[in-house]
Amino acid sequence: MATVNFYLKNPTSKSETPINLFLRSSGRTFKYGTGEKINPKFWNEEKQRVKRTFTGAPELNFYLDKVEEEAQKIFRLIVSNGGKPSSDLMRQQLNEVLSKEAKQNQSLISIFQKFIEESQTTKKKNTLKRYKTCLNFLKQYSNHKRLSLTFENMNST
Numbered sequence: 001m002a003t004v005n006f007y008l009k010n011p012t013s014k015s016e017t018p019i020n021l022f023l024r025s026s027g028r029t030f031k032y033g034t035g036e037k038i039n040p041k042f043w044n045e046e047k048q049r050v051k052r053t054f055t056g057a058p059e060l061n062f063y064l065d066k067v068e069e070e071a072q073k074i075f076r077l078i079v080s081n082g083g084k085p086s087s088d089l090m091r092q093q094l095n096e097v098l099s100k101e102a103k104q105n106q107s108l109i110s111i112f113q114k115f116i117e118e119s120q121t122t123k124k125k126n127t128l129k130r131y132k133t134c135l136n137f138l139k140q141y142s143n144h145k146r147l148s149l150t151f152e153n154m155n156s157t
Contacts, residue, residue, distance in 0.1 A: 002076075004021060005048055006049070010040075016037040018037050021033075021071060030085070032067075032071065038060070042057075067094075108150060112134075116132060116135065119131070
């Protein structure tokens, strides 16, 4: 069985540093750059996730969970088909899966819906109710303004 861990590239850095995934199995290690960065003061080394005090922690932790899940799936699939998981094959397959998902889920509403669906087992009923209320407000706003809410068309005003 493979084990997955997340480590910071430079855990003593005073500024943002990349978050890397390490998958280990049978003495072999596969390293994958998640494409995300975090200031080490917001990183929980024990849990290998972003601290709750960081703005955007739920979303970033959700993404790290997804990367871990996909890496495990790809590894199991390669092994179950009799293959040997090489770094190149793992990286290629993981890039394909994660980039496809990013392209399919570009709207904020679809990303938020998926987050709610995947939170069904980890969040309490009232928390999910609040998420759904917020989602409904986003949908109403999107319909009222007749625009698709994407991260590209958002600003801080």
